[in-house]
Amino acid sequence: MPEGGTTAILLAAGVSRRFGPEDKLLARHRGLPLIAHAAGALRRMPLGDRIAVIANPALVPHLDGFRIVTLPPGTQPLQSASLRAGLGAAGQPERLLIALGDMPDITPAHLAELVARTGADLPAASTDGTAILPPACFPQAMLPRLAELSGDRGAATLLKGLPPSQLVLAPALLRDIDRPEDLGP
DSSP states (O other), rough: GGGGGGEEEEEEEOOOOOOSSOOOOGGTTEEEHHHHHHHHHHHHHHOEEEEEESGHHHHHHHHHHHHHHHHHHHHHHOOHHHHHHHHHHHHHHEEEEETTTTTOOOOOOHHHHEEEEEEESSSSEOOOSSSSEEEEEEGGGHHHHTTTTSSTTTTTTHTTOGGGGGEEEGGGOOOOSSSSSGGGO
16 A cells, blocks of 8 residues: 555644643653654655644644644543544545654654554554554544544554554653653653
């Protein structure tokens, strides 16, 4: 399958409750807003489309090259609501790569490996060796199941029990930022 058949959705509409009153995606990390790291990794990949789902319009200047989907006011900022909003904009791509805006260490090589391992009916996901984690990539056949998700767990239920061939080991790349002290070096 050609790389152009993959659409990426960057989920960046959470409320950052554990981070404090400011939007964590705008907090500086290694000289850039946190959102710029994951967006940059996706920007360096040959994708058919890039979509960012946001709630805060202040993120837009950091998302060049992305189609912006803004959650309507009053929408519960649950991961499943953000995912459904992104799916609505994505149409029916061959593959859907899902990444989180608060994961500054993901790389284009890691994301490309996820895309390469995605089968016609099996997703591929990241793992730290213990847990299955985002980013993940889903085949078109699974998009209806993604659209049915609810709550704040995202696609985790669809990734349980994946065979090892569908997991990309990357413990050093999978940290996410939840609290100011997580920004570190």
